[in-house]
Amino acid sequence: MSSTTSRRRFLGTTAAISQAALVAQASAQSQAASEKIVIGVMGLSRGRSLSTSFAKRPNVEIKYVCDVDSQRADSCADLIMGAVNKKPQAIGDFRRILDDPDVDALVCSAPNHWHAPATILACQAGKHVYVEKPCSHNPQEGEWMVQAARTHKRAVQMGSQRRSGETLRKAITMLSEGVIGRVYHSRAFYFSLRGSIGTGTPAKVPGHLDYELWQGPAPTTEYMSNRVHYNWHWFWHWGNGELGNNGVHSLDVCRWGLGVDYPTRITSIGGRYTFEDDQQTPDTQTVSFEFSGGKSITWQGLSCNRNGGGFVSFFGEDGSMVIGGGGEYTLYDRNNKEIKTEAGSRGDIEHIDNFLAAIRNDKPLALNSEIAEGHKSTLLCHLGNISQRTGRTLDCDPSNGHILNDKAAMNLWARDYNEKFAPKV
Helix, strand or coil: CCHHHHHHHHHHHHHHHHHHHHHHHHHHHHHHHHCCEEEEEECCCHHHHHHHHHHCCCCEEEEEEECCEHHHHHHHHHHHHHHHCCCCEEECCCHHHHHCCCCCEEEECCCHHHHHHHHHHHHHCCCEEEECCCCCCCHHHHHHHHHHHHHHCCCEEECCHHHHCHHHHHHHHHHHCCECECEEEEEEEEECECCCCCCCCECCCCCCECHHHHHCCCCCCCCECCCCCCHHHHCCCCCCHHHHHHHHHHHHHHHHHHCCCCCCEEEEEEECCCCCCCCCCCCEEEEEEEECCCEEEEEEEECECCCCCCCEEEEECCEEEEECCCCCEEEEECCCCEEEEECCCCCHHHHHHHHHHHHHCCCCCCCCCEHHHHHHHHHHHHHHHHHHHHCCCEEECCCCCCECCCHHHHHHHCCCCCHHHCCCC
16 A cells, blocks of 8 residues: 555545544534523512523523512513513522522522622522622622632622623733733723612511512611612612722723732722712722732722713823723823724623533633632722721732731621521531
């Protein structure tokens, strides 16, 4: 047999093997993509939109929509029926989702004080979790969530969807490759026009609301007329103010683009400047974060004044990059001359698809906003608020973000719980 004939036979065999491998791979991918994922959604404010988005993805079933307000649960069930012609069960207690062996994942979009406890319980029940931002109510909870995800090998994705926006991912890659030179500073902004919440009074709990379960892990308080369903954001007992509510989105992009993890120093100034009402959290706040390696972030938030703009800006030795809230970006040279601009999207659907792929492929760490990253970004919000509440600059351990040499500040690292719902990792 000639060497040429042998080589032809070898190449033909190799090609056949390669083709077979490609067919097998494609078949496996197709099979993985066709595996049905069953989901329960908890918390139907943001969860109302998420329910619809998840329901419309290929081979996804929304089996439960859950809210402690029965009116919201029933309304969302009808919404899903109209969207995909299959009505989920409307329930009030999310633990029914965790008890159902057919459910693969929990989508947690309840108030902030429920994010970590529900996620931890879901991981312990063998469920994957898509948890809305901020991922935790306090720093301790974020560490517990990472521990729970690792212990139970679950996919836990935080809802910072811009991590999945194609154009924004491209922009961050450009930064890491030096498009504006060494990046050393980032600025983040949030502006809104919120009104006063007034002064609340003790009130009768509406018949359609399970207020005990709404409070859940938070120590029990009297029902007041101006807290539920949204204004809890502005009370430390349940929420994290504007910094945790919206600042987490832009700070996540800042941290991503700078390539930093935990800060070394944090300072916050601001307060309640606009209305005299029941709100506890600042309506005007500026926070500075310093990191090792000569890098820093500032965040400015005004809850009651829209006369500002912007989302995130990066500054490097050779120019700057401005990122819009919709995922678009613009590059500038050192003289502030525009070089390039590109439209984008927030990445909402891509973020959901990334979560679903991690479940189907059994790769719980293959997430664009895996809980360890979500915790680091959420921690910036917690540290900014702790600095604000104590009125002091915080020095932190750059390996884990823990506050150094300040017992009073470190007391805000965790919280007291209603023992009935206290997280146990």
